[in-house]
Amino acid sequence: MFASHYTRIITGLPLRDCTAGFKCFRREVLEAIELDSIQSDGYSFQIEMNFRAWVKGFRILEIPIIFVDRAAGTSKMSKRILREAVWMVWKLKGLKILNRL
Numbered sequence: 001m002f003a004s005h006y007t008r009i010i011t012g013l014p015l016r017d018c019t020a021g022f023k024c025f026r027r028e029v030l031e032a033i034e035l036d037s038i039q040s041d042g043y044s045f046q047i048e049m050n051f052r053a054w055v056k057g058f059r060i061l062e063i064p065i066i067f068v069d070r071a072a073g074t075s076k077m078s079k080r081i082l083r084e085a086v087w088m089v090w091k092l093k094g095l096k097i098l099n100r101l
Contacts, residue, residue, distance in 0.1 A: 001017070003018065003019050003043075003047075003085065004016060004017050004018040004019060006086075006089065007019075007047055007089050010089045010090060010093055011051055011089050011092055011093050011096070013047075013050060013051050013054055014054070014060075015050060015054075015060060015062060016062055017062065018046065018047050018050055019043055019046050019047060020046070020062070020065070021046060022065055023046070023049070025049075025053070026058075029053050029056075029058050032053075032056045032058070033049065033052040033053055033056060034052075037052075038052075039088075039091075040084060040088055041081070041084065042077075042078075042080070042081030042082075042084050042085060043077070043081055043085055044081075044084050044085040044088035044089075047085070047088060047089060047092070048088060048092060051092045051096075051101075052092075052101055055096055055101045056101075
């Protein structure tokens with residue numbers, strides 16, 4: 001949950017779990033956030049989608065799920081993906097300040 005706490009502190013995004021992968025979006029939300037403008041490749045894609053929807057004034061509802069940790073295999077989390085996630089929240093904050101979202 002460090003990623004969500006980090007994201008909340010920097011961006012103000014009022015979500016408990018910013019990287020939850022189980023999501024539903026209404027069509028008007030996806031149209032409003034302009035999917036072609038999404039820049040993230042890795043896990044920060046989830047943060048960027050949530051942030052853009054929130055900045056556009058859409059309501060975000062969180063419904064708890066039970067997540068079971070991986071029992072076998074390896075993580076897809078690379079240093080590049082981690083770096084992107086760390087910097088993307090700052091970029092999103094800057095874009096919001098400059099009113100470019």
